[in-house]
Amino acid sequence: MRLWQHPTFRYLCYGAFFGVLFPLIATVADVWFRGLPLTLAAVAQVQMSQPLHWIIDTAPFFLGFLAALVGQKQQQLVQSNATLTEQNAQLEATVRRAERAEEIARLSAENARLSAQERAHFTEIELAHQQLEQATHTIRSLALPLIPIQRGVLVLPMIGTFNAVRMADLSSILLGGVEQHGAQVVILDYTGVEDIDPPGVATLLEAIQALGLLGASAVLTGITPAVAQRLVDSAMRQDGLWYAADLAGGIAQARALMGDMPQPPNQ
Numbered sequence: 001m002r003l004w005q006h007p008t009f010r011y012l013c014y015g016a017f018f019g020v021l022f023p024l025i026a027t028v029a030d031v032w033f034r035g036l037p038l039t040l041a042a043v044a045q046v047q048m049s050q051p052l053h054w055i056i057d058t059a060p061f062f063l064g065f066l067a068a069l070v071g072q073k074q075q076q077l078v079q080s081n082a083t084l085t086e087q088n089a090q091l092e093a094t095v096r097r098a099e100r101a102e103e104i105a106r107l108s109a110e111n112a113r114l115s116a117q118e119r120a121h122f123t124e125i126e127l128a129h130q131q132l133e134q135a136t137h138t139i140r141s142l143a144l145p146l147i148p149i150q151r152g153v154l155v156l157p158m159i160g161t162f163n164a165v166r167m168a169d170l171s172s173i174l175l176g177g178v179e180q181h182g183a184q185v186v187i188l189d190y191t192g193v194e195d196i197d198p199p200g201v202a203t204l205l206e207a208i209q210a211l212g213l214l215g216a217s218a219v220l221t222g223i224t225p226a227v228a229q230r231l232v233d234s235a236m237r238q239d240g241l242w243y244a245a246d247l248a249g250g251i252a253q254a255r256a257l258m259g260d261m262p263q264p265p266n267q
Contacts, residue, residue, distance in 0.1 A: 007074050008072040011067040019061070019064060023059060026052075026145055029155070029157060030149075077125055091111060144169060145157065146177040152183055152185060153183065153187065153251075153258060154183045155186075155251075156189065157192065158188060158191075159193070161195050164199035166200070167200040167204055167207070170204075171206065178216045184258060185216065187219045187251065189247050193222075193224065195227065196230050201230055217242060221243070221250035
């Protein structure tokens, strides 16, 4: 119990647990896409045949390490603030007891030293915030795994509630993935999406337009009633956008689209 109360260990556990979700989802999805039974042999097969899984499998270690660094820095900041609070209290008590000018001058010098120390600690806090923002950006990227299922086709599983911020992250990952893999079709699987706000819908439209400029089409699958209503309210109609009831239908639609599209040359 005492170990769990330590921020470094607690953040490490949070980061590692969150990171485990990525290889688990990616492996199960790949097994499903290949039509294999969900067995240990099938899991081993997809892990050995797809190098992308090796990268995704490092997510628990990477996120656990980043979270542990944040927890360690937070603990250091808490201890530093407690020390400063105690020192300031002692200094104020000494000032109240001081009756001579010499004592007041000495206390003034001590106060200046503590102020400089406090400014240094504030600088450390700002640096910690910057590191936390960088870690948050990394976690957002890993929270949207872009999985190639065949040449020219990418799948992006989406989970949770999407607002304009998350949709902006999605747009960046989509465009970068299409350029990197030379994809012609991107399947956006909305099965795990609880809701998407109106600004998020607008950002989605912009992302789909950008995909079209790169010569790629989007297939939306697994849309829930709530998300469907959001899309209807936005009067969403886009060229290069297709729909399917579930992920299997989306894969079939993507393959049909690939049959109508020229294939890129071998790299």
